[in-house]
Amino acid sequence: xxxxxxxxxxxESVGKKATKALRxxxxxxxVIYGGEEPLHFSADELAFKNLVYTPNAxxxxxxxxxxxxxxxxxxxxxxxxxxxxILHVDFYQLFADKPITMNIPVxxxxxxxxxxxxxxxxxxxxxxxxxxxxxxLPDFFDVDISKLRIxxxxxxxxxxxxxxxxxxxxNTVVVQVKTARTAVVxxxxxxxxxxxxxxxxxxxxxxxxxxxxxxxxxx
Numbered sequence: 125x126x127x128x129x130x131x132x133x134x135x136e137s138v139g140k141k142a143t144k145a146l147r148x149x150x151x152x153x154x155v156i157y158g159g160e161e162p163l164h165f166s167a168d169e170l171a172f173k174n175l176v177y178t179p180n181a182x183x184x185x186x187x188x189x190x191x192x193x194x195x196x197x198x199x200x201x202x203x204x205x206x207x208x209x210i211l212h213v214d215f216y217q218l219f220a221d222k223p224i225t226m227n228i229p230v231x232x233x234x235x236x237x238x239x240x241x242x243x244x245x246x247x248x249x250x251x252x253x254x255x256x257x258x259x260x261l262p263d264f265f266d267v268d269i270s271k272l273r274i275x276x277x278x279x280x281x282x283x284x285x286x287x288x289x290x291x292x293x294x295n296t297v298v299v300q301v302k303t304a305r306t307a308v309v310x311x312x313x314x315x316x317x318x319x320x321x322x323x324x325x326x327x328x329x330x331x332x333x334x335x336x337x338x339x340x341x342x343x
Contacts, residue, residue: 132167158217234270238301243274256288
């Protein structure tokens with residue numbers, strides 16, 4: 125999984141007055157859990173742009189003044205109810221030998237023939253919660269819908285992998301195509317038969333047309 129670097133500095137004071145002063149200066153108070161004790165730091169609000177305002181999932185490399193470096197994942201974020209400014213961010217420290225739980229986005233690949241025939245595509249799970257070691261975390265779940273016809277679905281069962289555990293039942297539907305009022309259900313076998321019959325009919329008509337043209341030319 126891709127990692128985003130956030131540079132900051134440790135906080136000497138965590139009181140309300142100090143926190144307010146940080147926010148007024150455009151800084152975001154943060155804390156990292158999971159280690160021997162919580163680590164408090166602050167960083168510029170702009171540093172969180174590529175981490176927060178994206179549908180993608182990332183790990184975070186926190187680089188603090190003084191040489192402290194911590195690998196982590198974002199666990200929680202608080203926004204101001206009016207301005208939407210970031211008020212506080214919680215991180216959880218990563219360890220190579222400890223599994224972490226994380227929500228991984230789902231990307232749909234291809235075009236569904238069921239949708240082309242008028243069906244409705246229902247994207248049920250845009251993110252899937254998984255548990256994995258940090259170096260086994262995937263960036264995305266890529267789901268191919270190019271064979272998804274009306275009435276078909278793709279469930280968690282088809283996305284299982286030995287590198288991680290998906291924390292949803294195997295029968296959880298990720299994406300499906302449902303019938304719409306204007307939908308046309310097409311059977312592949314019937315389609316092929318109709319094409320073959322059509323081709324034969326076209327072939328039978330051609331000599332007749334040529335024959336008629338020949339008679340006209342003789343006259």
